[in-house]
Amino acid sequence: MARNNLITLSGNERFADAALLLLRLVTGGFLIYQSHDNVFSAERMGEFAKFLTQFNFVAPELMAPLSVYAQFAAGIAFVLGLLTRWFGLITAFNFAVAVWMVHWNDPVPGIWPAAILVFLGLYFGTRGAGRYALDNLLK
Numbered sequence: 001m002a003r004n005n006l007i008t009l010s011g012n013e014r015f016a017d018a019a020l021l022l023l024r025l026v027t028g029g030f031l032i033y034q035s036h037d038n039v040f041s042a043e044r045m046g047e048f049a050k051f052l053t054q055f056n057f058v059a060p061e062l063m064a065p066l067s068v069y070a071q072f073a074a075g076i077a078f079v080l081g082l083l084t085r086w087f088g089l090i091t092a093f094n095f096a097v098a099v100w101m102v103h104w105n106d107p108v109p110g111i112w113p114a115a116i117l118v119f120l121g122l123y124f125g126t127r128g129a130g131r132y133a134l135d136n137l138l139k
Contacts, residue, residue, distance in 0.1 A: 020130035024078045027120050031075030031091070038068040055102050070094050078124065081133020088124030091117060 038044045045064055052060035052067075070090050077087040095117040103111040129135040 017131035020127070021081070021132040023120070024081060024084070024124070024129060024133075027117075027124075028075040028078030028080075031071045031078065031117075033075075035068050035071040035075065038064070039072050057101060067094055067098075074121075081129035081135050082138075084129035084133060084135055085125050088121045088126075090121070092119075092121030092125060095121060 038048050045068065048068060049060045049064035052064055057063050071094065074087040074091045074094075077083050095114045098114045099111060099118060103114050
């Protein structure tokens with residue numbers, strides 16, 4: 001019976017969960033890569049807080065670690081497929097703030113990474129992790 005279901009699915013549908021896994025792995029890996037230096041270095045976190053000060057963020061000493069740890073945790077969550085919907089929404093919010101507060105006047109190449117992460121976060125927030133995820137063990 002399961003084989004018949006696979007046969008009736010189009011080629012795109014058959015690989016949708018594998019593609020979603022790949023998208024989660026790449027996005028999660030990127031978030032981990034771009035935030036790990038701030039997580040593991042107080043000096044780098046201080047530099048990020050100073051960066052936020054330039055853009056008139058309220059309480060940059062609080063907002064810097066909040067943003068960085070949210071990115072780092074979301075990266076791990078996406079890789080594992082754990083609490084994917086929640087971390088998708090957190091990612092969308094975090095990068096919507098970045099677009100609005102930091103990148104709004106940037107040319108398209110400057111705004112692109114943060115804007116794409118808004119939409120990836122919304123996608124994961126609405127779609128979930130797919131078949132290959134720890135989220136499925138929590139159901």
